[in-house]
Amino acid sequence: MRVSPALRRWSSTLVLGAALALGATGADAKKQDKKAAPIVADPYPSTYKSYPGTPTALVGATVYDGRGGRIDNGIVLFRDGKLQAVGGADMPIPEGYARIDGTGKFVTPGVIDIHSHLGVYPSPGVEALADGNEMTSPTTPDVWAEHSVWPQDPGFTRALANGGVTSLQILPGSGNLIGGRAVTLKNVPSITVQGMKFPGAPYSLKMACGENPKRVYGEKGQKPSTRMGNFSVDRQAWIDARQYMDGDHAERDLGNDTLEGVLKGEILVQNHCYRADEMAQVIDMSKEMGYKVTAFHHAVEAYKIADLLRENDICVAVWADWYGFKMEAYDGIPENAALLANAGTCVVIHSDDENGIQRLNQEAAKAQADGRRIGIDIPDAKVIGWFTYNAAKTMGIGERTGSLEAGKMADVVLWNGNPLSVYSRPEKVWIDGALMFDALDARRRPVSDFELGQPGEGDVK
Amino acid sequence: MSRRATILAALTAAALPALLPGLAAAQDFAITNATVGTGDGSAPIEHGTVVVRAGKVVAAGAGVAVPAGMQSVDGTGKWVTPGLFSAVTDLGLWDVEGVPNSNDTEADKSPFNAALDVTPAINPASEHIAVSREGGVTRASVAPVNGDSIFAGQGALIDLRAGSDAVNLPRAFQFVQLGEAGAKLAGGSRVAAHVALRSALREARELAAAPTAARSSDALLTRADAAALAPVIDGRQPLYVGVERAADIRSVLALKSEFPKLNLVLVGATEGWLVASQIAAAKVPVIAMPLRDLPASFESLAATQSNVGRMKKAGVKVGIGMFAGSNQPRYAPQQAGNLVALNKLPGAAGLTWGEALAAITSVPAEISGMGGKEGVLAPGAVGDVVIWDGDPLELSSAPVEVYIDGIKQPLDNHQSRLKQRYKSLDRTYLPKAYDW
Numbered sequence: 001m002r003v004s005p006a007l008r009r010w011s012s013t014l015v016l017g018a019a020l021a022l023g024a025t026g027a028d029a030k031k032q033d034k035k036a037a038p039i040v041a042d043p044y045p046s047t048y049k050s051y052p053g054t055p056t057a058l059v060g061a062t063v064y065d066g067r068g069g070r071i072d073n074g075i076v077l078f079r080d081g082k083l084q085a086v087g088g089a090d091m092p093i094p095e096g097y098a099r100i101d102g103t104g105k106f107v108t109p110g111v112i113d114i115h116s117h118l119g120v121y122p123s124p125g126v127e128a129l130a131d132g133n134e135m136t137s138p139t140t141p142d143v144w145a146e147h148s149v150w151p152q153d154p155g156f157t158r159a160l161a162n163g164g165v166t167s168l169q170i171l172p173g174s175g176n177l178i179g180g181r182a183v184t185l186k187n188v189p190s191i192t193v194q195g196m197k198f199p200g201a202p203y204s205l206k207m208a209c210g211e212n213p214k215r216v217y218g219e220k221g222q223k224p225s226t227r228m229g230n231f232s233v234d235r236q237a238w239i240d241a242r243q244y245m246d247g248d249h250a251e252r253d254l255g256n257d258t259l260e261g262v263l264k265g266e267i268l269v270q271n272h273c274y275r276a277d278e279m280a281q282v283i284d285m286s287k288e289m290g291y292k293v294t295a296f297h298h299a300v301e302a303y304k305i306a307d308l309l310r311e312n313d314i315c316v317a318v319w320a321d322w323y324g325f326k327m328e329a330y331d332g333i334p335e336n337a338a339l340l341a342n343a344g345t346c347v348v349i350h351s352d353d354e355n356g357i358q359r360l361n362q363e364a365a366k367a368q369a370d371g372r373r374i375g376i377d378i379p380d381a382k383v384i385g386w387f388t389y390n391a392a393k394t395m396g397i398g399e400r401t402g403s404l405e406a407g408k409m410a411d412v413v414l415w416n417g418n419p420l421s422v423y424s425r426p427e428k429v430w431i432d433g434a435l436m437f438d439a440l441d442a443r444r445r446p447v448s449d450f451e452l453g454q455p456g457e458g459d460v461k
Numbered sequence: 462m463s464r465r466a467t468i469l470a471a472l473t474a475a476a477l478p479a480l481l482p483g484l485a486a487a488q489d490f491a492i493t494n495a496t497v498g499t500g501d502g503s504a505p506i507e508h509g510t511v512v513v514r515a516g517k518v519v520a521a522g523a524g525v526a527v528p529a530g531m532q533s534v535d536g537t538g539k540w541v542t543p544g545l546f547s548a549v550t551d552l553g554l555w556d557v558e559g560v561p562n563s564n565d566t567e568a569d570k571s572p573f574n575a576a577l578d579v580t581p582a583i584n585p586a587s588e589h590i591a592v593s594r595e596g597g598v599t600r601a602s603v604a605p606v607n608g609d610s611i612f613a614g615q616g617a618l619i620d621l622r623a624g625s626d627a628v629n630l631p632r633a634f635q636f637v638q639l640g641e642a643g644a645k646l647a648g649g650s651r652v653a654a655h656v657a658l659r660s661a662l663r664e665a666r667e668l669a670a671a672p673t674a675a676r677s678s679d680a681l682l683t684r685a686d687a688a689a690l691a692p693v694i695d696g697r698q699p700l701y702v703g704v705e706r707a708a709d710i711r712s713v714l715a716l717k718s719e720f721p722k723l724n725l726v727l728v729g730a731t732e733g734w735l736v737a738s739q740i741a742a743a744k745v746p747v748i749a750m751p752l753r754d755l756p757a758s759f760e761s762l763a764a765t766q767s768n769v770g771r772m773k774k775a776g777v778k779v780g781i782g783m784f785a786g787s788n789q790p791r792y793a794p795q796q797a798g799n800l801v802a803l804n805k806l807p808g809a810a811g812l813t814w815g816e817a818l819a820a821i822t823s824v825p826a827e828i829s830g831m832g833g834k835e836g837v838l839a840p841g842a843v844g845d846v847v848i849w850d851g852d853p854l855e856l857s858s859a860p861v862e863v864y865i866d867g868i869k870q871p872l873d874n875h876q877s878r879l880k881q882r883y884k885s886l887d888r889t890y891l892p893k894a895y896d897w
Contacts, residue, residue, distance in 0.1 A: 123755040158754055162766075211559075304893075307886050323876065324589060325787050326559035333876045339883065354755055362795065365856040373850075373859060374884060416805050422798030422856045425806060439806050451756065455707070455735060456763035460809040461754040 039252070044146060046197035048186055050432030055079035057093045058414060061102025066109040066388035066403035070381040076107050078410035081432040086404045100428075106419055108384050109403050110166025110411030110431065112391035113159070113357050114270070114317050115297050115350035119170055119185075119193075120145055122153030123354060124450075133173035134180060138217050138224060139237045141205060142254035143180035145170045149193045152448045155354040158461055160187050161437050161445060162358040164413035164426035167198060167402075169395050174208035174272040175216045177224070177234050181258055182206050182270060184395055188431055189446045202396035204294065205262050207234075208272040209282055210328050227278070231285065238263075238289035268294040268396055270317075274328035276304035283312055295394045297350060300332030306343035315346035315394045319356070320363040321370070337364075337386065338371020341378055348394055349386045360387040365420035380420055409433075487516035487867030491527040492848060495536025499838040500543040500822035503815045511541050513844040516867035521838035534848070534862075542818060542853050544599025544621075544845030544865060546836040547790040548748045548782030548825035549701065549728055552601045553583035553590055553619065553627060558786055566785075569608035575661070576685035577614025578632055579605050585619075585627040589789075591874035594621045596791025597853070597860040599845040600629075600836065602829045604636050604701065604728075606785070611643045611654050612636070612661065615689065616701070618829055620845075622865040633829065634726070635693050638703040639713065640760050655712065657681075662720055665690030696722035699830070701748075703728045706760035707735040714743045726828055728783065731761040734768045737775035746828045747772060748782035751796050751820075769800055769820065770810030780825035793821040798854035817854060844868075 056078055063074035065086060075091045077084040085091060093099070120132035131148035134140045149170055159165035165187050172179035183193070184201035209230055218225030224233050241259030261267035269286075273279050273296045286293050295315040296302060300323060302309060302316045309316055318340075323332030341347045349364045351357035361384075368383045385403075392402025401409040410433035417424030429437040438444035447458050490513055497509030499521050510525040511518065519528075527533055556563035565582040583603060584590075593601075604616040618630040638646060639654050647654035664682050669691040676684065692698035700723055702713050710730060717723055727733065727747045733740060740747065751769045756762045772779045781797060784790040797820055803811030812820060826836030835843055844867030851858035863870040882896050 124758050126758070154756055162754070303883050304886075321789075322787055323592075324557055327557050330557055330875075331879055333880050335880045339880075343886070355752060358752075358754075359799075362799075362856055366795070369857040369859065372857075374880060420856065422795060422854060423802045423805075425802055442808065451762075454756070454762045455732065456756075456765060459763070459765050460767055460803075460806060461765050 039249075039257070044144075044194060044197075046199045047192065047194040048188065048190070048197055048199055050081040051188070051434035051436070053079070053081060053410070053430065053433035053435065055097045056430070056433070057097040057099045058102045058107050058412070059093070059099050060089070061105045061107045061414065062418075063107045063404065064381050064384040064419075065405065066385050067405075068379070068382045068385060070379075074107070076404060076412065078412065078430070078433050081410055081434070083404060083406050083408050083410050083412075085406050100414065102414060104417075105427065106415040106417065106424070107404070108164070108413050108415065108419055109388040110401065110413055110429065111164040111360055111387050112395070112402055113165055113168040113351050113360060113387075114295070114348050114391045114395055115352045116159075116168045116170055116357055117173065117352070118155040118159065118168065118354060118357070119149030119151065119153045120172065121354075122150045123155050133175035135175040135216050138176050138213055138222075138233050139178040140172075140176050140180050140255065141178045141237070141258040143172065144183065145172050145181060145206075146183035146193050146197065148172075149183065149185075149196075151190050151193055151196060152450045154448045154451055155357070156187055156189065157446045157448055158354070159357045160429055161439070161461060162425065163360060164415070164419075164429050165357060165360070166411040166413075166429065166431045167392070167395075167397065168357070169204065169270070171204070171206045171270060174206075174212045177208060177213045177230055178237060178259075179206035179208060181267070184397060186431055188436060189448065198397060200400070202266065202268055203258075203261065204268040204270045204395065205258060206270055206272070209278050210272075210274055211326060212272075231281065234285060235289065238285075238291070242290070262291045263289075265292065270295055270297055272297045274298050274300050276301040280305060280308060283308070283314070295348065298329075298352070300329050300336060302345070303333065303336045303339040304331075306340045306345045309340070310343055310345040315348055315390065316340055317348040317350040317391075317394065318367075319352070320349065320367040334367065334370040335374055335376075337367035338374070338376045338378060341382070342371070342376045346390055346394070347386050348390045350391075361419040361424075362422060365422075368420065380418075383420065487844065488532065488869065489514045489867070490532045490534060492534045492536045492539075492541050492846070493527060495539045495541040495848070497521055497838065498540065498542045498815070498818045498853065500819055501815075501837050501839065502819040502823070505540070505814065509541070511838055511846060513846060513864065513867050516844045518838050518842045518844055518846070519840060536848065539861065540849040540851060540853050540858070541838070542597075542847050542849065543822045543836050543838050543842070544847055544863065545597050545790070545793050545821050546823075546825040546829070546831075547593065547598045547601040547784050547793065548780050548828065549604045549616075549784070550601045550782070550790055551606070551785040552593060552603055552621070552790060553585065553587045554579060554603060554605075555589065556584075556587055567606040567608045567613070571608055573614075573683060574608065574610035574686050575612040575614060575635060576683065576689040577605055577608075578617075579603050579615065580617050580628050580631040583617065583619060583627050585625055588875045590621050590627075591623075592876055593790040594623070594863060594870055595860065595872045595874060595877070596789075597847040597849070597863060598790045598793070599847070599863065599865045600826065600831070601790065602633060602782075602825070604634075607636075607638045607642070607646055609646060611638050611646050611657055612686065612690075613638060615698075618831070620865055622868060623871050625865075630830075632698065634699040634701050635690065636701045636703065636728070640704045640706060640709045640729070641758055642703065651709070658716075659719065661687070661690060662694055666694050669694065694720055694722065696724040699724040699726050701726045701728050705729045705731040705758070707732040707763070709760065710736050711739065714739060714745065717743070730772070731768060732763045733777070733779075734765070734771035734775075735763055737772045737777055740772065741776035746778040746780070748780050748825065748828060750783045750788070751781050751800055766799065766803060767810040770803060770812055773812060773816065774810060778824060778828065779820065780828050781820045782825055794854045794858070795856060797821050798856070801854060814854065
């Protein structure tokens with residue numbers, strides 16, 4: 001079947017949704033148990049610890065720091081999992097550091113994807129592993145993506161080796177208006193999800209507007225079947241959540257726990273939304289209900305309201321040039337990211353795709369070039385930030401990773417050429433200072449359990 | 462200047478043919494001092510010249526003289542290639558992929574299958590065609606998608622010239638889907654798909670042998686479908702076979718023992734590298750998606766970006782294609798460039814720059830039966846020429862001029878109009894709707 005991945009995921013989830021009877025919502029489920037469980041602040045805590053690394057000095061490469069800075073012939077020092085110093089050729093290199101010659105090469109922060117479904121829609125794409133959309137109720141703030149992530153998804157290894165991805169946010173799908181909690185992961189192989197969880201990363205809530213929710217539930221003869229239905233269901237959910245927040249919490253409600261976290265500003269909001277008019281409505285809804293939209297995702301029409309988004313301090317996570325695959329994507333243009341950046345709006349390049357996550361650098365480069373052709377010249381060093389620091393900031397981990405600054409996590413990519421060129425690939429990738437991929441050493445290429453003993457095990461991919 | 466003022470100015474300059482490209486005639490022109498990629502697999506030629514006359518390429522390369530009096534375009538700093546050939550696309554078959562009314566790729570409630578023919582459905586005015594033209598795509602093979610049969614129907618060869626009727630060669634190939642998707646369509650297993658395929662070909666052979674005789678009462682194909690498969694059996698019409706797994710590819714190659722004249726083309730072949738020598742020996746060409754590297758299903762466990770390079774090294778004729786849905790035809794140069802990038806990775810198999818360009822120009826044209834005529838800058842080939850603002854495989858590059866049959870093409874479309882409208886967000890005096 002030659003159908004695009006996005007559409008395939010969308011249609012297969014439709015089938016899945018239709019096959020399931022309408023089950024109990026989170027709210028219904030909790031009524032069966034009057035005795036509330038105690039609230040544990042972090043019930044599925046991260047067990048990730050950085051792997052051993054060698055004190056390393058990357059010497060002589062072009063360094064992009066992820067925050068708009070560029071150092072030619074630079075030096076990057078890291079040890080004990082942390083960046084120690086980033087500077088020019090005259091910076092002294094202390095004893096005990098292994099030198100890696102970066103002449104002719106480039107160094108960037110580890111790549112970060114703010115919108116991925118790896119693990120929840122893994123490869124192989126069989127129904128038994130399709131766990132990204134709990135389409136039994138239009139609002140499921142009670143579900144957590146981390147309970148669906150399959151750590152053996154080979155897609156994680158491809159994102160590392162071909163994309164230089166060191167951190168990523170796994171979101172529930174967009175079949176529901178309120179899809180559930182996302183989870184932020186370090187891109188390290190692990191038997192458990194907890195072993196990948198980014199320590200201390202805030203949670204995000206996935207929301208969606210537009211065609212998907214109204215179609216999924218409209219086809220079941222259920223609310224919402226229209227965009228006005230979408231807003232009605234959303235608004236009522238927020239009203240109920242506020243009532244819960246103001247109550248005594250004698251009865252635990254998983255979904256409202258999450259929405260309360262959003263209302264208190266502890267949980268970020270990542271909102272799938274395509275159309276300009278609809279984003280403007282969501283902004284008003286967020287003000288009416290007292291929460292903040294952190295970022296709009298996909299947002300193919302964001303360029304029409306770049307000023308509104310900037311004024312409301314909302315980031316925009318976009319593809320370079322996807323368009324036309326659905327009605328609400330008809331006005332997508334390749335200049336979207338550049339027009340947003342030019343207006344001073346925060347831009348993130350995202351993938352939403354197990355293949356696209358391997359080439360976020362290339363998508364950013366295309367978007368940059370499309371801007372240049374209409375007279376918007378965005379420096380390479382700033383474009384690097386579209387898939388590093390801006391993503392980290394929008395995921396609430398910008399103080400920890402996403403840029404090459406002393407004291408931050410040593411999440412670093414050494415590219416064998418300019419990362420904005422089609423001819424370049426990651427040569428080495430470090431996560432918290434540990435070498436997790438090396439294109440020049442086959443043993444530093446992770447192979448998931450699923451691929452062991454299969455055709456192509458350990459291949460270059 | 463507003464759009465209307467621009468149009469008035471253009472009219473004053475008597476540039477009407479440029480606004481109505483259907484009326485435009487082929488120009489005779491030469492492009493000089495450009496870096497020329499001819500598309501034949503060779504390395505780019507610096508300071509090259511391309512000469513086009515009466516809609517055809519006359520000469521391309523270094524040391525080519527510009528005929529006296531011929532209009533000349535300075536190609537300094539520019540790159541020139543043949544127009545891209547997009548193999549196995551859905552171009553012209555949808556406006557919005559997810560809006561069923563606008564999507565003619567598949568017909569799952571039709572009583573017909575092999576007889577389905579995309580020709581009357583192709584819409585030359587589709588935005589998807591205009592956007593692809595702006596991206597340097599000038600020719601394509603358009604394939605239907607399977608409805609409820611392993612036979613999707615017959616595809617066509619098209620050009621993307623503005624004002625053209627699009628279809629150059631109707632019923633250029635038949636498409637059959639095997640593997641997992643074919644199994645599902647055939648009733649639930651690969652076993653059923655192979656019986657369905659062989660049985661259909663036998664029915665077609667019987668009908669072709671006795672066109673007026675009564676057909677046996679247990680015939681499964683409609684008469685139209687059986688008749689449509691007759692040119693497949695005798696090899697006049699290529700049979701494109703969608704297949705991924707190494708074992709499935711071997712089963713396809715084995716079809717030739719019963720139907721020796723089949724003119725096979727493999728589409729997909731994600732595990733092709735595992736059976737590359739057999740594909741090469743059978744002289745069956747391949748159209749592949751080059752960047753598949755995930756075990757997306759149990760028939761593509763061995764997926765790797767080195768698939769194309771390894772098949773090429775084994776002697777398989779392999780082109781890049783399958784541009785459908787969100788995999789837009791204008792992505793072809795990026796995909797080709799990624800295969801060049803593989804050459805720097807130990808253990809990987811990539812393509813040279815020349816081979817990579819050929820994989821999106823001359824090779825798919827050859828597989829489509831247009832070898833030497835399309836997808837190449839060679840004497841006698843169609844005057845499809847793209848001038849790029851840099852290395853065409855590089856992410857920062859884009860076409861600046863596109864010629865089809867020697868006619869300069871308009872590069873405007875819905876997207877470019879939106880970008881013009883929203884470049885400034887000023888709405889002080891009138892709404893944006895007045896800015897056009």
